[in-house]
């Protein structure tokens with residue numbers, strides 16, 4: 001596990017986190033009222049720390065598969081009384097979470113799961129008023145199932161690390177949410193407003209390329225990263 005990825009977000013939140021949270025605030029989903037918010041696949045909890053600071057009246061619950069990250073995160077969140085992390089599997093969530101959240105947010109994880117239908121269904125089963133996700137999406141009706149074998153990152157029993165980098169169709173995602181009872185759907189591309197330097201290594205790692213008109217394209221390895229923020233509500 002790349003613990004550094006989780007640590008450095010505590011020092012400075014990613015620009016994508018600031019912009020996603022700002023977008024949800026502008027739409028009124030995150031606000032100064034008392035709310036219970038879940039961060040699904042919260043990693044080491046840095047996004048929860050950021051939101052807990054920005055929305056002090058709300059309570060933030062993080063859920064992640066990794067015991068190690070939950071332990072690390074809860075240590076870092078000690079003393080913050082509106083943030084707490086729990087170990088759990090997105091695909092096999094404890095029934096105690098049903099009806100507990102006004103909203104569920106998931107930062108940069110859906111595209112790294114094998115699929116989206118079952119994943120969204122599991123979130124809807126908790127019956128939140130709204131679900132917000134940042135990931136890779138395409139506005140057209142095409143889904144890209146992308147699986148990488150990263151030989152820069154050998155794992156315990158393999159020469160490489162395997163990961164998905166799926167790009168889901170926003171048309172299909174909206175239909176899926178509709179079928180789950182979430183009839184309002186909003187999305188926006190995340191056009192990053194700062195330059196990210198190209199890493200020296202050819203391994204995965206996001207950097208930006210400036211195009212004509214000052215728009216930046218985000219790239220990681222061989223892929224263009226079409227980041228979007230989405231939110232679906234009842």
Ligand SMILES: C[S@@+](CC[C@H](N)C(=O)[O-])C[C@H]1O[C@@H](n2cnc3c(N)ncnc32)[C@H](O)[C@@H]1O
Pocket residue numbers: 006009040041042043044047063064065066069088089090091106107108109112
């Ligand atoms: C790319 S990281 C994103 C972490 C965090 N949301 C962030 O933005 O920093 C993906 C996270 O998903 C978690 N994860 C993967 N599969 C999961 C599952 N089935 N249930 C819960 N968490 C899962 C991993 O442990 C990891 O922390």
